[in-house]
Amino acid sequence: MQITEIYKSLQGESTYAGLPCVFVRLTGCNLRCIWCDSEYTFHGGRKMAPEDVMDEVSRLSPGGGLIEITGGEPLLQERELVPFMQNMLDKGYKVLLETSGERPLHKVPPDVVKIVDVKCPDSGEGDSFRLENLNLLTGRDEVKFVLSSRADYDFACDFTLRHNLAERVNAVLFSPAFRKDATGSRDSSHCLLDPQQLAEWMIADGVPARLGLQLHKFIWDPAVKGV
Numbered sequence: 001m002q003i004t005e006i007y008k009s010l011q012g013e014s015t016y017a018g019l020p021c022v023f024v025r026l027t028g029c030n031l032r033c034i035w036c037d038s039e040y041t042f043h044g045g046r047k048m049a050p051e052d053v054m055d056e057v058s059r060l061s062p063g064g065g066l067i068e069i070t071g072g073e074p075l076l077q078e079r080e081l082v083p084f085m086q087n088m089l090d091k092g093y094k095v096l097l098e099t100s101g102e103r104p105l106h107k108v109p110p111d112v113v114k115i116v117d118v119k120c121p122d123s124g125e126g127d128s129f130r131l132e133n134l135n136l137l138t139g140r141d142e143v144k145f146v147l148s149s150r151a152d153y154d155f156a157c158d159f160t161l162r163h164n165l166a167e168r169v170n171a172v173l174f175s176p177a178f179r180k181d182a183t184g185s186r187d188s189s190h191c192l193l194d195p196q197q198l199a200e201w202m203i204a205d206g207v208p209a210r211l212g213l214q215l216h217k218f219i220w221d222p223a224v225k226g227v
């Protein structure tokens with residue numbers, strides 16, 4: 001597996017937010033979102049045998065716990081990743097998989113929690129979501145929309161209602177995008193869409209979604225990696 005980093009922190013962007021979690025960040029992405037804060041994953045990394053990745057996860061979180069597979073786009077390494085995730089499940093870990101939903105999801109083991117980040121128009125990667133994946137989402141999965149404008153919000157509302165997402169998945173998350181060069185203060189001034197504005201729209205419209213903030217960006221300097 002080509003790995004950018006493995007570290008322990010708090011999960012920051014789902015209904016699991018706030019829980020201790022080991023992150024396994026895979027190298028490589030086939031998308032180029034305008035506000036991407038993970039461009040350092042596009043290249044480089046180090047080749048690791050899946051057994052060595054498992055050993056590192058076990059060292060950081062012995063005996064189980066939460067593990068998030070992220071990237072980049074982890075499913076670009078599907079051949080190695082699928083058996084790895086199954087092994088982690090068999091060892092008693094709760095496994096979250098963060099993916100854009102552009103790659104097919106049918107080989108993902110059923111007990112993995114898929115957190116699918118459907119790209120909105122102003123990400124520059126709108127229309128990248130593979131619609132066939134909708135039928136593979138279950139009540140344990142979550143769908144996230146990272147929003148940087150009113151147009152993104154309208155898209156997310158329409159997608160949520162048109163595909164009846166609130167009935168299909170555990171949670172629908174609307175989250176303001178952060179400036180990718182944000183640094184210094186740990187507050188919402190770095191958000192491309194003001195969370196207060198987003199909250200007011202959601203309240204007014206009664207959207208069946210929950211507002212999510214990237215917790216780690218309010219705890220650590222937004223420029224810090226590996227947290």
Ligand code: SF4
Nearest residue numbers: 029031032033036072
């Ligand atoms: S899918 Fe994720 S890693 Fe890839 S460009 Fe978009 S935000 Fe960055």
